[in-house]
Amino acid sequence: MPRAALITPLGRSAIACIAVEGKGARQVVASELITRRRLESYPEGTLALGRWGHTEGEEVVVRIAGDDRVELCCHGGTAAPSLLLQRLAAAGCEIEPWQAWLARQYTNPLQAAAAAMLPHARTLRTASILLDQLAGALTREVQELYGLVAAGAAAEAASRLRTLLVRSRAGRHLDVPFLVVLVGLPNAGKSSLLNALLGYPRALVHAEAGTTRDLVAAETALSGWPVRLVDTAGIRGSSDPIEAAGIELARQAQGKADLCLLVHDATRAWQPAEDVLLSQSGCSLVVHAKCDLAVPPEQPQGVAVSSVTGAGLAELIEAAVRCLVPESPPGGGAVPFTEAHAARLERTLQHVEAGRHAAALEELNLLRHNQ
Numbered sequence: 345m346p347r348a349a350l351i352t353p354l355g356r357s358a359i360a361c362i363a364v365e366g367k368g369a370r371q372v373v374a375s376e377l378i379t380r381r382r383l384e385s386y387p388e389g390t391l392a393l394g395r396w397g398h399t400e401g402e403e404v405v406v407r408i409a410g411d412d413r414v415e416l417c418c419h420g421g422t423a424a425p426s427l428l429l430q431r432l433a434a435a436g437c438e439i440e441p442w443q444a445w446l447a448r449q450y451t452n453p454l455q456a457a458a459a460a461m462l463p464h465a466r467t468l469r470t471a472s473i474l475l476d477q478l479a480g481a482l483t484r485e486v487q488e489l490y491g492l493v494a495a496g497a498a499a500e501a502a503s504r505l506r507t508l509l510v511r512s513r514a515g516r517h518l519d520v521p522f523l524v525v526l527v528g529l530p531n532a533g534k535s536s537l538l539n540a541l542l543g544y545p546r547a548l549v550h551a552e553a554g555t556t557r558d559l560v561a562a563e564t565a566l567s568g569w570p571v572r573l574v575d576t577a578g579i580r581g582s583s584d585p586i587e588a589a590g591i592e593l594a595r596q597a598q599g600k601a602d603l604c605l606l607v608h609d610a611t612r613a614w615q616p617a618e619d620v621l622l623s624q625s626g627c628s629l630v631v632h633a634k635c636d637l638a639v640p641p642e643q644p645q646g647v648a649v650s651s652v653t654g655a656g657l658a659e660l661i662e663a664a665v666r667c668l669v670p671e672s673p674p675g676g677g678a679v680p681f682t683e684a685h686a687a688r689l690e691r692t693l694q695h696v697e698a699g700r701h702a703a704a705l706e707e708l709n710l711l712r713h714n715q
């Protein structure tokens with residue numbers, strides 16, 4: 345039975361594309377599509393214009409991609425592709441999700457996984473890393489590791505495994521952004537910094553302390569790495585139940601962050617409460633804000649910025665990226681890109697270090713099959 349899948353994204357678009365493949369694909373399409381000549385008579389590679397159905401009249405560009413493969417380009421949006429899929433189903437096609445269609449295009453499971461993640465890449469940089477894996481970078485590295493372990497070159501294998509594990513931290517953020525949370529005392533300049541980093545006014549800024557209550561989030565990219573920035577309520581003891589609820593949200597966000605920007609108001613002395621905040625977050629970077637108004641303290645060390653003049657923002661972005669991605673993967677390099685890859689590589693390393701070569705080879709085999 346032929347299968348059909350919508351292979352362009354759902355939602356608004358000018359054009360949508362449906363792939364129909366498998367034995368009988370042309371015949372099924374020909375039963376619905378009116379073309380000038382019989383569809384079966386077109387040679388492979390032909391592009392032709394047709395009219396869908398006898399009553400609907402949707403104009404469709406058809407590409408004969410192979411004997412058993414046809415691509416239909418119709419109007420985008422939801423109505424036209426849904427109609428075509430419904431009619432194809434009624435004519436005997438099995439309708440499948442694009443992920444299943446895509447998986448069948450690759451024989452190598454790691455490459456198939458990279459292809460499935462690629463539409464979710466948020467930036468050019470992360471897409472290019474996934475394209476490297478789609479081109480076989482991770483597959484080749486796993487094969488070479490397999491050869492090294494099999495040949496007893498444990499030290500070399502362990503060193504390459506460690507490199508991969510470092511890269512896997514960035515690899516897990518090719519489709520999901522890093523979480524960067526701005527915390528600090530009230531009025532420190534958090535919301536102003538959020539806006540300055542985004543380049544547009546997302547959060548309300550006011551001279552009154554305690555302005556932000558809810559979490560205010562927005563996505564951006566820092567040096568090509570996808571980042572979700574979250575602004576929070578200034579932390580202080582408050583008897584106002586609404587502000588206290590906001591402060592509780594801030595603490596929870598701080599606990600989940602990949603990186604906390606601890607925003608300090610450089611016009612004020614460093615406070616003991618800020619030492620507490622610093623000790624509470626695992627990974628944080630101190631930001632001395634409002635540096636256009638005052639000289640920031642030397643301790644604790646941090647990045648001096650002004651959200652008003654823009655001074656220090658480039659340095660802050662550089663420092664934040666260094667915290668999130670200490671070693672940027674080289675172009676064309678192998679990058680493990682899922683939690684499961686990282687877990688397998690971790691276990692492989694443990695086996696290699698303990699001299700359990702058979703177990704390490706087994707892990708690499710499973711990784712090669714993306715299991």
Ligand SMILES: Nc1nc2c(ncn2[C@@H]2O[C@H](COP(=O)(O)OP(=O)(O)OP(=O)(O)O)[C@@H](O)[C@H]2O)c(=O)[nH]1
Pocket residue numbers: 528529530531532533534535536537548549550551552553554555556557576577578579633634635636637649650651652653
């Ligand atoms: N000159 C100058 N003023 C700033 C800067 N950053 C913030 N401010 C001012 O400081 C005040 C507080 O700024 P916010 O960004 O609202 O501070 P916040 O930390 O979000 O405050 P809360 O939401 O109350 O916790 C506002 O009047 C801002 O205009 C800066 O870099 N330079």
Ligand SMILES: [Mg+2]
Pocket residue numbers: 534535536547548549555556575576578
């Ligand atoms: Mg605020």
